Amino acid sequence: MKQNLELLMEMLAALPDPVFVLSESGKYVALIGGHDARYYHDGSHLVNFSLHDVLPKERADWFLQEIQQTISEGRLRTVEYALGARDVKGLELAEGPDEEIWFEGRIQPLRKPVKGERAVVWVARNITERYKMQMQLKILSEQDELTGAFNRRKLMEALEERFAEYQRYHHPLSLIIFDLDRFKGVNDKFGHIAGDKVLLTITNLCQKQLRQQDLLCRHGGEEFAVLLPNTNLVDAVQLAERLRKTVAGYDFKQELGESYSISISAGVSTLHSEDKIESLMKRADDGLYQAKNSGRNCVISRPS
Structure with missing residues (x-):
């Protein structure tokens, strides 16, 4: 025993x-x-x-x-x-x-x-x-392979989370959608590898302008989205203008082999109490298309 x-x-x-x-x-x-x-x-x-x-x-x-x-x-x-x-x-x-x-x-x-x-x-x-x-697999599933920015899947998840937070606490939430003006011309003239370098550089330029809580996502192709928690429309428009000026002021000579300027067009919207996620995104999209039709290299806000 x-x-x-x-x-x-x-x-x-x-x-x-x-x-x-x-x-x-x-x-x-x-x-x-x-x-x-x-x-x-x-x-x-x-x-x-x-x-x-x-x-x-x-x-x-x-x-x-x-x-x-x-x-x-x-x-x-x-x-x-x-x-x-x-x-x-x-x-x-x-x-x-x-x-x-x-x-x-x-x-x-x-x-x-x-x-x-x-x-x-x-x-x-x-x-x-x-x-x-x-965690590594999760990061890979949420990350754009080329630029390192978040992808559309992560954007939609974050929008759901922030929308639920807005319904509880009414913290302001804004969205910027922007894309590169005439980017097809960059690919046609310099090739897709050079175009990829441009996308990566623009991602890095924009990240430096954002807060830690902001979310930069590659929405598809040359289109990006920036989700801005605790940010009203006025502040979101100011940030979109900083992004526009930062990109417009950069010389892409290192990426393309010759001096070259690229501009972006952006639409901005903010969440309202009667909103759904789709309406927030649609207003930002509408602002982007209006910016394109207004001569490009500009920011258009769509409050409603």
Whole structure:
């Protein structure tokens, strides 16, 4: 019997992933396994401390909520979360990964109380590599391959998110749609490779004029869109004018082999309470076509 118990404890200690026993009140009751310092930090010092003793309040509250929900539902639950050594008191100088770790937490309620409390078993599996790969695939799915700007798919997703935000909080939202004037002539004269260089340069020029929260997307061909959260129509028009002047003032000699100027035409719209996403986009499109018909190299706003 004693040998069987010793074997069982040895087997548990050899588990590759750390297994925590956490009480309903958020106390670390026990820790088993997870001793590979390439993937985990040694959290044995956490035993007998509570979540709020070692974690920032917001993080501790989240873990406690997950524990209590699992106990309430009485079933296995799976969550994903990020945690780094700097987030846990006592791990700052411990041996283990330097970067933030992404975990898959598998939480199972225990049938019997532990030290007078209901409790869960929390298995923390390091999924950092998988998470990085997923994020990389997500970025690739949202990015225009040529310019590095976001693509139309990302624009539509962002519009949906910002539209929902507008309905709740009424934060202003504006949209610029612009394209390159007579760009076919660039491709015809200099070739498509040179034309691609021009598109990349214009993307970089525009990005430098935008805030971090703004979203530049290649809408298709030589057409681009800029989504501007928390921006009214007046400010959006001012930005569109800066983009127009920036492009018009640039000499594309490096890209094309000779001095050459390119202009853009732009339409600008802003979201109204009775709007749908389609109407916001249509007004910006209408402004773009009006700018084209007005001689190009200009910005037209369509308030309604």
